[in-house]
Amino acid sequence: MSKPFIRNHQYNLIKQQVLQLQRACNNGADPKVIEAVQHSAQSKILESFSELNESQKDLIAGLEPLRKSEEFQKYLQSLEPFLEKFSTTTNKQIMKLFPKVKKLKVPDLNAIDFQKISYLGWVDIGTNKMFIVYHLDGKLVGVQGRYTPSNKGICFLCNGITDVALFSAITKSKPANASSDYYKAIGNYICTDSHECNKRISKVDSLEKFLQDVLY
Template identity: 50%
Template sequence: MYGQFIRNHQYNFIKKEINYLQRTYQTVSDRKVIEAVRDSTEFKISELFADSENGIPRELFQKILSLQTAEDFEQFLLLLESYRTTFPQVTEKQIQKLFHKNKKLPIPDLTIDNRYLTYLGWTSIATGKLFMVYPLDGQIVGIEGKMTPTNKKGYCFLCNKQEEIALFTAVSKSRPAHSSQDYYKVVGNYLCMNSEECNKNMTDITALERFIQEVLR
């Protein structure tokens, strides 16, 4: 009815909110509290698509107001699966073009289910680098940087979950006017060692897009 419009991070956000609502039904007896959480859940999820070209799919998300049983919640999330959009399919040649300076560039598994990707990320054990591909402003872009493991858990700046993290540092392509030939700027932050887990956790793309823009621009 609505086509595929739910991106991976949006589905993760919806699932988190729906699970919270389900726990509220299971643990809270006050009907007013339940109704407040239910209405808040429906509002927050609808707001995800407030700027959608097709408008907010209110009929779909108004189903939240009638969820009560464990089966209701499970069926609703299964329903949303059919509306998930896919990460743009990229080819080996596209990846090689994005990272053309890397002569021994490792190619990630391109047969994975793209519905579960917010970004495509993979590491090179030989060089200790992370490569990242993302559709920014309608264009497929790539950035690369050094991955320095911390050997401990911490909060990833992309997904904001506690996972095994590494310091990711990338050299920015931007250069101030009249800067010297030796000038360079490094952009860095801590993120998940495992990109697959990071994609499962992501509920917002703001930090990701800001970081990519800082590296590229």
């Protein structure tokens, strides 16, 4: 049996593609249209994985013959045992990522389903700060920044139209001849609810670029 290999954002992408195919089938689309949607869905799903062995490919390919609502649901359920957990993270590990933050308020980790997150994010309303923890290049990293609530907008992580806040973090990189008081902030609009964001995010490119720009 294959080990867990589907990350949260990949599972979200699969669900999105399954929903599109299911809609085409339920709306009585022409068989050729359904076939085109199916091929497109299959391609996008496979492209989201950098490497798959044959058994994993066979599991993902189970999408191909599906046409009924109950079949789509069974397909998604069949993938759940293969969801890869966000690596175990402890309060101590998180606190080490933010050594300069006094009285850091860490979220209740026992209440988090680590199979259903791509990143760990939370807000400290008292200090108007947001914190993000992620596994970047095999290393646990953390970024903190100013959190300024805004109106509805597009989240740069999940592309959902929802309640967002401007999240701005100070980058650690400096020009070679920069003065000692030089700083540069990088900001993006992000979901105010990281739980909902994690349910929608289907790519981690933007998240990883943001973290790299801030950290390096």
